[in-house]
Amino acid sequence: MSALKKVLIVGGGIGGLSTAIALRQAGVAQVDVIEINAEPKVYHVGIVVQANFIRAMAALGIADQAVEAGFPYQGLRICNVEGEVKAELSGAQLAGEQYPANLGLTRPALHKVLLDAIAREGVNLKLGLTFEKIEQTPEQALVTFTDGTQDSYDLVVGADGVYSKVRSYVFGEQYKPKFTGQGVWRYNLPRPKDLMYSHMFEGKSGGKVGYTPLTEDSLYILAVWEEPGNPFFDPNSLADEFQKRLDGFGGLIPDLKQQITDPSQVVYRPLEALLMPAPWYNGRVLLIGDAAHATTPHMGQGAAQAVEDAVVLGELAASAPDVQHVLDGFMERRYQRCKFINEGSLQIGEWEQRPTPDANFAGMMAKMIEVTSQPI
Ligand SMILES: Cc1cc2nc3c(=O)[nH]c(=O)nc-3n(C[C@H](O)[C@H](O)[C@H](O)COP(=O)(O)OP(=O)(O)OC[C@H]3O[C@@H](n4cnc5c(N)ncnc54)[C@H](O)[C@@H]3O)c2cc1C
Numbered sequence: 111m112s113a114l115k116k117v118l119i120v121g122g123g124i125g126g127l128s129t130a131i132a133l134r135q136a137g138v139a140q141v142d143v144i145e146i147n148a149e150p151k152v153y154h155v156g157i158v159v160q161a162n163f164i165r166a167m168a169a170l171g172i173a174d175q176a177v178e179a180g181f182p183y184q185g186l187r188i189c190n191v192e193g194e195v196k197a198e199l200s201g202a203q204l205a206g207e208q209y210p211a212n213l214g215l216t217r218p219a220l221h222k223v224l225l226d227a228i229a230r231e232g233v234n235l236k237l238g239l240t241f242e243k244i245e246q247t248p249e250q251a252l253v254t255f256t257d258g259t260q261d262s263y264d265l266v267v268g269a270d271g272v273y274s275k276v277r278s279y280v281f282g283e284q285y286k287p288k289f290t291g292q293g294v295w296r297y298n299l300p301r302p303k304d305l306m307y308s309h310m311f312e313g314k315s316g317g318k319v320g321y322t323p324l325t326e327d328s329l330y331i332l333a334v335w336e337e338p339g340n341p342f343f344d345p346n347s348l349a350d351e352f353q354k355r356l357d358g359f360g361g362l363i364p365d366l367k368q369q370i371t372d373p374s375q376v377v378y379r380p381l382e383a384l385l386m387p388a389p390w391y392n393g394r395v396l397l398i399g400d401a402a403h404a405t406t407p408h409m410g411q412g413a414a415q416a417v418e419d420a421v422v423l424g425e426l427a428a429s430a431p432d433v434q435h436v437l438d439g440f441m442e443r444r445y446q447r448c449k450f451i452n453e454g455s456l457q458i459g460e461w462e463q464r465p466t467p468d469a470n471f472a473g474m475m476a477k478m479i480e481v482t483s484q485p486i
Contacts, residue, residue, distance in 0.1 A: 112137040112427045113436060118253055118263045119143045120276050122150065122235060125399025125416030126269030127224035131170045132424025134231035141233045142263075144255065146270070148238035150221050155296045155377045156324040157220060158308065161204040161211040162482040163414035168205040169421045172227050179219040182210030183323040184306045188472050191313040193361030197472040198307075201479055212308070214324040240270075244279060246393040264433060266395045267423070269416075272382060274401035280392045287382035287404050290459050292317055293337040294407055295352040296377045297370050301329040302362070311359045312471055317462045319359050321366060331356075331366045334407065336463050340380050348376035381406045381459065385452040388445045391437045398423065403448040408458040409478045411451045418486050419444060443486065450481055 117138050119126045122145030130141045159180075167173040185200035201211035228235060243254040250262040268276025272287050301323055308322035317335035324330050333355040343351055349370050356367040370376065383406050390402040399416035422443050423436070430436040454474055461469035 121270035128420035136428035166417040180215035272404040287384040348373040
């Protein structure tokens with residue numbers, strides 16, 4: 111029987127829903143999730159995930175559904191500006207031979223897999239709700255919700271993303287994500303039928319560009335580019351601005367570039383990152399996912415790290431004798447790994463903006479695959 115009887119999760123995103131599944135499977139009697147949006151709201155761009163994400167999904171028992179909902183592709187090709195392949199990284203099939211090492215998914219498809227699983231596991235999801243107050247005693251966390259109701263919990267998990275309100279409420283306003291100097295541009299386009307690898311083009315100062323398979327029918331094209339001063343872009347200018355960042359690259363880029371025509375379909379995000387110092391808990395409130403360790407997309411590991419958090423928390427909830435052991439065990443297993451991803455991703459962005467002779471994107475990605483292949 112779990113040391114945790116009743117848990118509240120704030121945030122129904124990738125990390126929050128995965129944690130809810132893991133805790134119910136660990137035997138936690140009641141798991142409530144509150145999500146501020148009245149309806150699940152996800153970006154229309156897709157998400158690409160690697161073998162450690164699929165392994166974590168397998169631990170939650172939903173790898174088959176995730177793979178079914180997605181599009182397996184064969185790996186990453188790192189190219190020079192002209193498009194010549196300099197390195198190829200395929201990753202290992204960590205979840206077993208029947209599962210791929212790389213998967214593209216639309217966000218709504220991933221969300222459906224997670225929502226179906228929480229319904230099966232008997233999680234209480236309350237949409238359009240957040241917290242007002244969290245008051246702690248040694249025995250419980252008493253939560254007042256924005257609808258005026260109150261309830262008490264053994265543990266509150268802050269899974270409310272990069273701008274976490276739980277984080278500022280419990281740890282203070284001093285911990286804020288920092289703009290890294292770059293922004294990411296994304297756009298969905300039809301996938302040429304023979305495109306089975308993600309391609310990244312590097313070699314220009316400022317950033318890199320690329321494209322990656324997403325579904326049977328689609329890919330997304332991206333640019334991670336230096337954006338000095340974190341400018342605001344007129345929404346009508348987004349297609350033109352994105353096109354400018356793709357100038358001068360080879361491969362399929364010129365052909366794809368001219369298909370970026372609808373500014374309303376461009377997703378632009380300034381890159382921000384944050385790594386909370388350890389521990390990520392205070393009393394009975396624990397931060398997970400982007401709330402604790404928001405990374406830039408350079409290693410493609412944001413979602414995987416959130417789901418790994420969920421798996422580890424579930425394992426500890428099932429085995430640790432009390433809440434304190436759950437929390438300490440969690441930090442022991444999660445801090446160094448998330449720190450490596452956070453710092454490694456920032457380092458790649460630094461190299462892109464201020465190249466140095468030792469800059470080695472392929473080497474850093476190979477190291478990431480090595481680290482994330484280790485058991486969680
Ligand atoms: C455009 C974009 C593309 C990305 N692409 C990739 C990718 O290809 N691969 C990858 O691995 N990662 C990618 N990431 C990163 C990845 O999405 C995140 O790392 C991951 O979603 C983190 O999960 P999370 O649950 O911690 O946070 P989120 O998924 O952000 O979920 C947080 C949830 O909390 C809710 N919430 C917020 N505030 C409150 C509140 N006060 N009360 C209640 N609920 C609240 C939000 O509505 C949301 O549902 C991308 C991110 C973005 C923005």
